[in-house]
Amino acid sequence: MANSAQARKRARQAEQARQHNASQRSMLRTAVKKVRKAIDAGDKAAAQGVFQASMSVIDRIADKNIVHKNTASRYKSRLSAAIKAMAVAA
Numbered sequence: 001m002a003n004s005a006q007a008r009k010r011a012r013q014a015e016q017a018r019q020h021n022a023s024q025r026s027m028l029r030t031a032v033k034k035v036r037k038a039i040d041a042g043d044k045a046a047a048q049g050v051f052q053a054s055m056s057v058i059d060r061i062a063d064k065n066i067v068h069k070n071t072a073s074r075y076k077s078r079l080s081a082a083i084k085a086m087a088v089a090a
Helices: 005-041 044-063 069-089
Strands: none
Touching: 005 044, 005 069, 044 069
């Protein structure tokens, strides 16, 4: 446990930041799940609409360094490829 006032304050700040980052990461995962659910439903137009909304969430969280920018790019790329593959399958 932190002994000095400064260390106690830093521990409080670190805990607040951890909780905020966890919330942001959860929002990212939810956005990705919404797109995957739309893809599984088979409606390409709906999937593209949800994907457009999710891209801004993914980018925003990557800009805040909650996830690495390459990770965000990988999420977007794979979701986009899955939506494009729907046209071939349908």
